[in-house]
Amino acid sequence: MSETTRVVVTGVSGRMGQMLVRALAEADGLELSGAVERSGHDWVGRDLGAAMGGAESGLLVTDDAEAAFAEAHAVIDFTAPAATIAFGRLAAARGMVHVIGTTGFSDEELDELATASEGAVQVRAGNMSLGVNLLTLLTRKVAEALDADFDIEVVEAHHSRKVDAPSGTALMLGEAAAEGRGVALGDVADRGRDGITGARKRGDIGFTAIRGGDIVGEHDVIFAGPGERIVLRHVASDRALFARGALKAARWGVGQAPGFYDMIDVLGLK
Incomplete structure (x- = not known):
């Protein structure tokens, strides 16, 4: 070659x-x-x-x-x-x-x-940037360290022309969180809320997708527990x-x- x-x-x-x-x-x-x-x-x-x-x-x-x-x-x-x-x-x-x-x-x-x-x-890979892949590792580690008293939400934002939701990166982060918890993402993913949904189920991993303008890609992983929140974030500008x-x-x-x-x-x- x-x-x-x-x-x-x-x-x-x-x-x-x-x-x-x-x-x-x-x-x-x-x-x-x-x-x-x-x-x-x-x-x-x-x-x-x-x-x-x-x-x-x-x-x-x-x-x-x-x-x-x-x-x-x-x-x-x-x-x-x-x-x-x-x-x-x-x-x-x-x-x-x-x-x-x-x-x-x-x-x-x-x-x-x-x-x-x-x-x-x-x-x-759902995302090929160094920063996002570091974020994936951090998400897994934090999920391993925290029990289900901490609710996990993945929030992502992309440009208005993106056709799939949640983004591949958001799902990659959700998979990392699920692996850290020792569960299958398909068993705990909450990918849509509308109307009277009832209280959040303990242990679920939630997803929210924002679409607008020319946003390149923004991803937050939120660990929300009693009295405190941990937020891991990556913003792509190019x-x-x-x-x-x-x-x-x-x-x-x-x-x-x-x-x-x-x-x-x-x-x-x-």
């Missing part, structure tokens, strides 16, 4: 897709080798640089993911669950690194993704930090054994 890692970006017209293209242009040891969009998208067949409003790059946007993957070592994928599962199959067939920032998976889709991606180095994390994951994944990894592995925090 050459020293340069060749990377495909899927969903290249999206916010994160374009951010990844820009980040790759400045990254050492990484090269953008393919730009993939869904069939029928008006970017397909166009020069990527021109489609992004700049100078021509010499790289055409394609809807043929299989051909694009054939020339690459890694794919970075911030798309939608169904597309990610399909990309997972292609990545596994070629033994590639599959970096997944897609969120909004159902439990069934996660099972399907795990099956589809057997044979690939799969790095999947979407580029997610792109940098994804590139770090792609670089790290080359040479790893096939299997599932997360950003805690990539950052060496385990």
